[in-house]
Amino acid sequence: MSWEEKVRRVTPYVAGEQPQKKNIIKLNTNECPYPPAPGVARLAAEMDWEALRLYPDPNTSVLVNALAAYYGVKPSQVFVGVGSDDVLSLAFMTFFNGNQPILFPDVTYSFYDVWAELYRIPYKTCALDENWHIRPEDYRQPNGGVIFPNPNAPTGLLESLGTVEEIIRANQDAVVIVDEAYVDFGGVSALPLVEKYDNLLVVQTFSKSRAMAGLRIGFCIGSEKLIGYLNDVKFSFNSYTMNLPSQILGAEAVRDDAWFRETTAKIITTRERVKKELKELGFSFPDSRANFIFAAHESIPAEQIFRALRQADIYVRYWNKPRISEYMRITVGTDEEMDRLLDFLKEYVNSL
């Protein structure tokens, strides 16, 4: 017998390309086109790098306290992780332990089924309606938990707080996770509902609106009970996950609210302008409230445009998957980047 028979075999996930080439226009992984708060570089320069010899605070207090103060909750209602993928994965492991399938939309973030399979959690997807909206009635069936992004990915569509609350209200016997990775670009957060529903977990990230994908910070807010369970599971198998730079620099990003508001406002303005221009070029898309636009052209196949853009060193995201193969997902970059994209598309669309 070979040792290889004891190895776990998997199908690796294919993430958005991270080309190492310079001078490309990178609109494929929903990063923020603007730098993080200026205090981040300043604090990094002042940091006591000798302190790296010590283990970081396992409770990540400096960051938890900054987030609690910012969102007006108790520190015991905040949990931070190494990116929201880390938070979500741990939440799946902690909260989705029932025997019934968990529910999430058929078109959604591509890691939900991956984590469900990893932790052997049964799951069932609920089809979005023909306008890409969640049908709240789908979430009235018996289940082991509910998760959906709001705004959804890769559509960018926002569900109203009324719809979100309807789903939570109908699911008091399971944990409901609202994944708000893109909420800061004009979305409406479910955070105010956390005081009302002790089974609601709201997950957010520093990778988009806070321009810190490179630091790996995600967090969630919920009832003290929920956060207590998450901490128990986390500390049961790994105490030290978030490193010192992330804790200190992340806290600074939270404190600079003016920068945060200015950055997100710029992205929203650019997004709305690009929507108009794309429409004129024959594109249609759900009305995104995220930092990307999920667009299909009236006559040219998305895969063809995707490849042409790539040739021109403009990277967007394309999935050859059922229901979404006619769309490409375009991250909202700076105005200059979007102008180069639009110029290319104008020429390309008219040349065919």
Next chain:
Amino acid sequence: MSWEEKVRRVTPYVAGEQPQKKNIIKLNTNECPYPPAPGVARLAAEMDWEALRLYPDPNTSVLVNALAAYYGVKPSQVFVGVGSDDVLSLAFMTFFNGNQPILFPDVTYSFYDVWAELYRIPYKTCALDENWHIRPEDYRQPNGGVIFPNPNAPTGLLESLGTVEEIIRANQDAVVIVDEAYVDFGGVSALPLVEKYDNLLVVQTFSKSRAMAGLRIGFCIGSEKLIGYLNDVKFSFNSYTMNLPSQILGAEAVRDDAWFRETTAKIITTRERVKKELKELGFSFPDSRANFIFAAHESIPAEQIFRALRQADIYVRYWNKPRISEYMRITVGTDEEMDRLLDFLKEYVNSL
């Protein structure tokens, strides 16, 4: 029914205390008493913090390449993770998928049984002999994999490369993991055996000898096959785990070999001196090749000494567990720190 019935319940691990108090002598979590390589602070000062807006390189190439060059292996033989706990946990998940129990010593790193339970891997512990040594014959029974630290924790005892190879040779149908967290303090690494045995995985960390516990970096080296399987599992559920500062600053720590050798040599010298002085005070201990000493006093119970030290703001580690309750684990600090410890112990031992 309540949502709480679907929650995973665990017994949280109790890590070594991380007191936030200043001016204590902290000899309880095996951190390095000296700062990381000076280039780390210099590189941090030069770093382009605006680049934090982008996702980090998912392949952590800069760090993998630095490690491959240092240890004389191919980059495809190196895998890095967020601390060696992250690497070990992923290795358990990837390689220990058989039906037979995995084997590890009864007195060893306290996370092995935790990960085994987390991933529902059957396991069996093999008792160390009366001198705290591994009995290689115990590892000749059918098993789903083997793991042991060398030097072992919390004893600090080193097994010869002959013993290590004997265990590997007897286990060609399972993966053998040698956890070398403490190997740089006078141990002998199994790395040269990696070319000979494609089922051997050697795990190391930056948290001890490289003075970077605060950055969270661990790594392992093995055959290209083993590392390929690890990467497949890792990328199947989380692409971006190691942040940008860890990748860049970690690589710099590897490049400064002179600093590394100097730091570890100082710790070894201090350890050997402290051994002599502890012996004179009536302590006995396995002959540690790690950056800690696992010591028992001839007449005073370890727990009593542990509490007295704590009162004096000197933190060491104590476990009230079978077989080891008469010992405390003392990290080797600077000469000044160890003098304060020894001064206290002299007075304390003589006062009773």
